[in-house]
Amino acid sequence: MRVLLVEDDSEICANLYDYLASRGHQVDAASNGLVALHLASSHGFDAIVLDLGLPGMDGLTFAQRLRRDARLATPILMLTARDTLDDKLAGFEAGADDYLVKPYAMKEVEARLLALVRRAQGRVVDDRLRLGQLEYDPASGELRWRGRQVTLPPKSMQLLVALLRRPGQLFSRAELEVLLWGEEQATSDALRTHIAQVRRALQGEDGRCPLVTVHGRGYRLVDPDA
Numbered sequence: 465m466r467v468l469l470v471e472d473d474s475e476i477c478a479n480l481y482d483y484l485a486s487r488g489h490q491v492d493a494a495s496n497g498l499v500a501l502h503l504a505s506s507h508g509f510d511a512i513v514l515d516l517g518l519p520g521m522d523g524l525t526f527a528q529r530l531r532r533d534a535r536l537a538t539p540i541l542m543l544t545a546r547d548t549l550d551d552k553l554a555g556f557e558a559g560a561d562d563y564l565v566k567p568y569a570m571k572e573v574e575a576r577l578l579a580l581v582r583r584a585q586g587r588v589v590d591d592r593l594r595l596g597q598l599e600y601d602p603a604s605g606e607l608r609w610r611g612r613q614v615t616l617p618p619k620s621m622q623l624l625v626a627l628l629r630r631p632g633q634l635f636s637r638a639e640l641e642v643l644l645w646g647e648e649q650a651t652s653d654a655l656r657t658h659i660a661q662v663r664r665a666l667q668g669e670d671g672r673c674p675l676v677t678v679h680g681r682g683y684r685l686v687d688p689d690a
């Protein structure tokens with residue numbers, strides 16, 4: 465990737481430059497915000513590493529001007545010695561995409577930059593399904609409920625995912641049977657078994673469960689914490 469370093473400390477800059485270049489990236493550097501703005505607008509960089517404490521135009525102003533004046537969406541990884549929440553929030557408000565507090569590992573700088581670039585190129589699409597604290601990631605097949613991972617047999621998982629795609633919607637038994645088994649006839653107890661399995665996996669100590677029975681009509685998924 466092509467990276468622009470915006471850092472006034474020549475030693476820090478040289479370290480970052482050497483490391484990223486040794487990893488095969490094309491690196492350019494600027495020691496102040498004005499030069500950096502010019503470079504960023506005239507060259508196409510994949511990502512920018514930005515020091516917050518710069519002489520003249522500070523890092524936050526640079527980020528703002530990059531977004532507002534130059535209208536560039538180049539991902540920014542902000543580096544700073546300050547680690548208060550206020551600085552972080554100000555950084556994100558100014559247009560930074562990620563943030564590392566000094567001292568940081570070079571490897572982490574590179575990893576974060578690669579992640580930012582991938583995200584910017586749209587290769588990482590967040591297609592997770594969520595309802596309150598229930599979350600399913602189709603990419604990994606992982607289901608999480610109230611922060612912990614939950615495992616289910618394949619059919620029960622399929623049932624839950626079908627419900628999770630339409631939170632709140634009422635599904636009749638017949639609809640769910642078709643979703644799970646297609647037109648082939650399931651035994652009358654099969655659906656009940658999977659419903660019970662999902663319920664066991666998700667029932668909290670407080671007795672509340674996202675899977676709700678609507679008597680005589682079917683089932684739906686709700687957020688019990690809402």
Ligand code: CA
Pocket residue numbers: 471472473515516517518
């Ligand atoms: Ca500095």
